[in-house]
Amino acid sequence: MSNYHIKHLEEYYQVYRKSVREPENFWEEIAEEHFMWRKKWDKVLSWDFSKPEVKWFEGAQLNITENCIDRHLATRGDKTAILFEPNDTNEASEKITYNQLYERVNKFANVLKAQGVSKGDRVCIYLPMIPELAISVLACARIGAIHSVVFAGFSSTALSTRINDSECKMVITSDGSYRGAKTIDLKGIVDEALKDCPCVDTVLVAKRINSEITMEAGRDKWLQPLLDEASSECEAEVMKAEDPLFILYTSGSTGMPKGMVHTTAGYMVYTAYTFKNVFQYRENDVYWCTADIGWITGHSYIVYGPLANGATTVMFEGVPSYPDFGRFWEIVEKHKVNQFYTAPTAIRALAKQGTELVEKYDLSSLKTLGSVGEPINEEAWHWYNDNIGKKKSPIVDTWWQTETGGIMITPIPFVTPTKPTYATLPFIGIQPALMDEHGEEIKGNQVDGRLCVKFPWPSMARTIWGNHQRYKDTYFSAFENKYFTGDGALRDEVGYYRITGRVDDVIIVSGHNLGTAPIEDAVNEHPAVAESAIVGFPHDVKGNALYGYVILKDTGEGRDHNNVRKEINQIITEHIGPIAKLDKIQFTSGLPKTRSGKIMRRILRKIAHKDTSNLGDTSTLLNPEVVQDIMDNAL
Numbered sequence: 046m047s048n049y050h051i052k053h054l055e056e057y058y059q060v061y062r063k064s065v066r067e068p069e070n071f072w073e074e075i076a077e078e079h080f081m082w083r084k085k086w087d088k089v090l091s092w093d094f095s096k097p098e099v100k101w102f103e104g105a106q107l108n109i110t111e112n113c114i115d116r117h118l119a120t121r122g123d124k125t126a127i128l129f130e131p132n133d134t135n136e137a138s139e140k141i142t143y144n145q146l147y148e149r150v151n152k153f154a155n156v157l158k159a160q161g162v163s164k165g166d167r168v169c170i171y172l173p174m175i176p177e178l179a180i181s182v183l184a185c186a187r188i189g190a191i192h193s194v195v196f197a198g199f200s201s202t203a204l205s206t207r208i209n210d211s212e213c214k215m216v217i218t219s220d221g222s223y224r225g226a227k228t229i230d231l232k233g234i235v236d237e238a239l240k241d242c243p244c245v246d247t248v249l250v251a252k253r254i255n256s257e258i259t260m261e262a263g264r265d266k267w268l269q270p271l272l273d274e275a276s277s278e279c280e281a282e283v284m285k286a287e288d289p290l291f292i293l294y295t296s297g298s299t300g301m302p303k304g305m306v307h308t309t310a311g312y313m314v315y316t317a318y319t320f321k322n323v324f325q326y327r328e329n330d331v332y333w334c335t336a337d338i339g340w341i342t343g344h345s346y347i348v349y350g351p352l353a354n355g356a357t358t359v360m361f362e363g364v365p366s367y368p369d370f371g372r373f374w375e376i377v378e379k380h381k382v383n384q385f386y387t388a389p390t391a392i393r394a395l396a397k398q399g400t401e402l403v404e405k406y407d408l409s410s411l412k413t414l415g416s417v418g419e420p421i422n423e424e425a426w427h428w429y430n431d432n433i434g435k436k437k438s439p440i441v442d443t444w445w446q447t448e449t450g451g452i453m454i455t456p457i458p459f460v461t462p463t464k465p466t467y468a469t470l471p472f473i474g475i476q477p478a479l480m481d482e483h484g485e486e487i488k489g490n491q492v493d494g495r496l497c498v499k500f501p502w503p504s505m506a507r508t509i510w511g512n513h514q515r516y517k518d519t520y521f522s523a524f525e526n527k528y529f530t531g532d533g534a535l536r537d538e539v540g541y542y543r544i545t546g547r548v549d550d551v552i553i554v555s556g557h558n559l560g561t562a563p564i565e566d567a568v569n570e571h572p573a574v575a576e577s578a579i580v581g582f583p584h585d586v587k588g589n590a591l592y593g594y595v596i597l598k599d600t601g602e603g604r605d606h607n608n609v610r611k612e613i614n615q616i617i618t619e620h621i622g623p624i625a626k627l628d629k630i631q632f633t634s635g636l637p638k639t640r641s642g643k644i645m646r647r648i649l650r651k652i653a654h655k656d657t658s659n660l661g662d663t664s665t666l667l668n669p670e671v672v673q674d675i676m677d678n679a680l
């Protein structure tokens with residue numbers, strides 16, 4: 046079991062050095078010993094960041110579901126694979142064993158085939174956190190269809206944009222979803238989206254809330270009767286290592302969301318290997334990641350990584366505040382959760398509630414705590430460490446991205462000494478670099494710069510669906526021969542990394558990446574709006590909240606500004622989703638612009654941060670007078 050499971054710091058350094066000196070040998074050994082291949086590779090790695098082109102395990106053949114399910118049946122058939130915890134505390138939790146998962150995935154895969162889906166077709170999955178979500182993801186992978194999961198909190202416009210971009214032929218959804226005390230009409234949102242999606246010919250509908258919905262004849266089909274009739278054996282499609290496994294959209298700084306394409310073999314190897322080490326998962330542990338499968342965290346660390354290790358992975362349908370703010374801890378106690386992985390925004394929201402609801406529950410099963418999605422501030426780190434981990438469960442602050450597929454910079458629990466707010470050390474095989482503004486790598490410690498990666502790793506995204514040029518421009522053009530992350534970072538005196546936040550126009554709100562451009566586009570749709578600029582400002586629960594500067598077409602005299610604010614947020618909700626709503630909207634007569642017409646967001650950001658003592662150089666502005674006016678009326 047060489048190198049697969051790292052248990053002390055010396056070993057980390059030793060394995061890390063090997064992974065950097067002989068990356069191909071290193072990954073070959075991991076791939077060889079821990080996975081099931083239909084055919085082994087001819088070449089471990091070929092790469093060229095100038096194209097960019099990266100291939101891992103070329104020539105290999107496999108099916109990821111055989112690795113996540115079939116191979117466990119002999120030894121773990123009756124072990125719980127997925128532990129489903131419903132929104133409502135009165136509904137029983139459901140344990141799906143590996144045997145049952147095999148059967149359900151195979152049945153679902155046969156339904157997909159019967160409905161005309163075949164290898165390479167794109168299938169959009171728009172489901173709440175119910176077992177069908179994980180099962181449909183795996184069913185696609187079983188037959189080689191490319192899944193594109195869209196988070197079920199996105200609006201109909203956001204959904205149709207994503208469906209059309211990758212020309213999905215099928216949508217899998219449910220009648221509705223539960224979210225705390227509310228129900229959401231998911232099918233209605235799908236119906237609305239599909240008015241603009243000629244590529245979709247079939248909609249499969251899972252029953253969850255038993256609501257009255259309309260079914261369009263010929264297009265919409267109830268899932269359950271089809272599953273009931275399907276065979277529970279479906280031969281796994283033999284996939285090539287570099288065949289696409291899925292598309293997952295992430296926000297860019299401009300316009301259209303980017304459909305990041307992940308491929309099969311490298312993604313599997315890296316997510317499995319990181320899962321094992323970053324969570325120090327041991328057989329019979331119960332692991333829980335609170336993310337939604339609509340995000341990369343859920344893909345890699347609810348579904349693929351855990352199942353590839355034969356783990357028990359919890360899927361929670363609800364929200365941390367329902368029926369009260371003790372829900373997470375109630376679930377930890379109930380299922381004796383050993384590894385708990387969540388986001389700083391959730392920690393801050395829970396910390397606000399005090400510790401009474403924490404103390405009510407027995408959290409002694411916890412061994413490792415994880416954090417992901419945004420920088421974790423010192424206060425939240427300590428609250429998590431003191432009250433949830435009781436100072437004995439290490440916190441793994443894991444930095445990574447949709448684009449990286451798996452965790453990149455992180456402590457290994459019980460191995461790497463942690464340091465609040467630091468993601469600490471690169472994971473095995475990851476070669477980070479900090480770059481200065483002249484494109485030079487900054488060597489040594491106690492430095493900061495733009496975070497890049499200078500060598501390929503197995504789970505990196507290979508392209509943007511339908512737009513390889515954009516992939517190159519976004520990630521491989523800022524710095525020669527390096528992958529640019531869009532984040533800033535510092536490296537301390539011992540070589541630990543701390544991520545300082547985005548250096549582009551992406552704002553992370555409650556852990557969700559939001560591009561400013563699409564929100565501005567939405568705001569500008571309001572008939573009274575002439576122009577707008579969105580920036581982030583610090584928020585004690587969400588991390589960042591959105592501040593909009595809006596110029597109205599007329600002076601706005603006589604208009605009810607609060608009504609306009611409401612309407613703007615309504616439009617944003619329709620176009621993107623409620624997560625992108627603006628917390629503050631300031632009406633202004635102008636926006637600070639450079640002579641080339643670019644909005645100087647740096648100034649707007651400072652004003653939103655209430656940090657106006659040093660606005661920096663404003664002399665290059667076309668309209669410097671507007672700055673004072675904006676400051677005087679800041680919210």
Ligand code: 6R9
Pocket residue numbers: 295340341342416417418419420421442443444445446447448468530531532544546547553556557558
């Ligand atoms: C996995 C995920 C990616 C962006 C990333 C960075 C921020 C994620 C972080 C973190 C500081 C951490 N981010 N984890 N920042 N510390 N531990 O979140 O993917 O949704 O694509 O977001 O999130 O800014 O660039 P994704």
